Amino acid sequence: xxxxxQHPSRVICKSGTSVKIECRSLDFQATTMFWYRQFPKKxxxxxxxxxxxxxxxxxxxxEKDKFLINHASLTLSTLTVTSAHPEDSSFYIxxxxxxxxxxxxxxxxxxxxxx
Amino acid sequence: RKEVExxxxxxxxxxxxxxxxxxxxxxSASQSFFWYRQDCRKEPKLLMSVYSSGNEDGRFTAQLxxxxxxxxxxxxxxxxxxxxxxLCVVEGGRRALTFGSGTRLQVQP
Numbered sequence: 001x002x003x004x005x006q007h008p009s010r011v012i013c014k015s016g017t018s019v020k021i022e023c024r025s026l027d028f029q030a031t032t033m034f035w036y037r038q039f040p041k042k043x044x045x046x047x048x049x050x051x052x053x054x055x056x057x058x059x060x061x062x063e064k065d066k067f068l069i070n071h072a073s074l075t076l077s078t079l080t081v082t083s084a085h086p087e088d089s090s091f092y093i094x095x096x097x098x099x100x101x102x103x104x105x106x107x108x109x110x111x112x113x114x115x
Numbered sequence: 116r117k118e119v120e121x122x123x124x125x126x127x128x129x130x131x132x133x134x135x136x137x138x139x140x141x142x143s144a145s146q147s148f149f150w151y152r153q154d155c156r157k158e159p160k161l162l163m164s165v166y167s168s169g170n171e172d173g174r175f176t177a178q179l180x181x182x183x184x185x186x187x188x189x190x191x192x193x194x195x196x197x198x199x200x201x202l203c204v205v206e207g208g209r210r211a212l213t214f215g216s217g218t219r220l221q222v223q224p
Contacts, residue, residue, distance in 0.1 A: 034211055043119075043202070043216040044159065049209060057209075093158050097210050102147050104212060106158040 002028045002098040006107035013084055014115055021079045021110045023050075023094030029074035030096035034104070035067075038091040050077040050094075084114040118142060121203050121215035129223055132193045136218045138186040138203030147206035148179055150188045152199045153217065159202055162188075193222045 003026040013019050023033055031052045036044040048069055049057040056069035068080040081088055091111050095104040121138045128134050140148075148166075151159040163170060165177040165186055176189040186203055203215035 032210060036212075036214075043214040044212075046211050046213070049211055091156075095212070102149070102164055102206070103161050104210070106160070109158045111156070 002026075002096075002100075002105045004094065004096055004105045004107040006092075006094060006110050008110060009108060010111045010113075012113045012115065015085055016083055018080055018082045019084055019112060021081070021092055021094075021112075023077045023079070023096075023107050025075045025096050025098070025105075028096075028098040030077075030098065031074060033071060033077040033094055033096045035069065035077070035079050036093045036095065038093065038109075044093060047079075050079075052077075081112065084112070086114045088112065089114045117216075118207070118213045119203055119205050119215035121218050123216055123218060125219040125221050127221045127223060128193055130193055130195060132222075133189065133191045134193055134220060135190075136188045136201055136203070136220075138188075138215055140184050140186065140203075140205045140213075142205065142207060142213075143181075143184060145205045145207060148186050149204040149206075149212075150175075150177055150186075151202040151204050151214075153202055154199050159204075159214075162201070190220075193220075195222050195224060198222045 007022045033050040035047045038044045050071040052071045071077040093109040095106045150162040152162045153159040165179045169178045174191045178187045200217040207213045
């Protein structure tokens, strides 16, 4: 199947710093990518839809100024958590569809810990 | 009411057992349905899509009842390697996915 990578896989940062997470589709182009967040023992929650060449679409309750999304190319979307706080500590996962069917391909996730 | 509801479990079953998971969804306009598997601290991986006609893949059978807005997953002859969290997933439009909270399965020797 199609491959989606994420970088970094794990990050620990101090409160108040910003963290950038990259999501790349390695063998296909994705005009749309999705960012999810998963708290411990909870389900994945869609944060936003990343659209290549245009603004991201954010879900209700997700602050667009705090979670900056840039989808500058057909293979790369970035999520920047600005001024991170401990409550932002979570597992962030991106996904993309390769246009060949219904399956979404997920990146391996980024575990963010904010101290 | 949650958009996708699942029994969180855990389901503790012996090897070789048959186990069934159920899921209900609230959006009657949903078009696509899936079961994903998620291992601890890993990303979810597609197990199978779910169709109204039902579909089977080896030991796994999935069924969809649109009238009742109900999805099921049956696992036969459970293996130790089946231990994971099973996520009921509904495509809510724009290809964005809505996940249930997952049902944890622990298969014991």
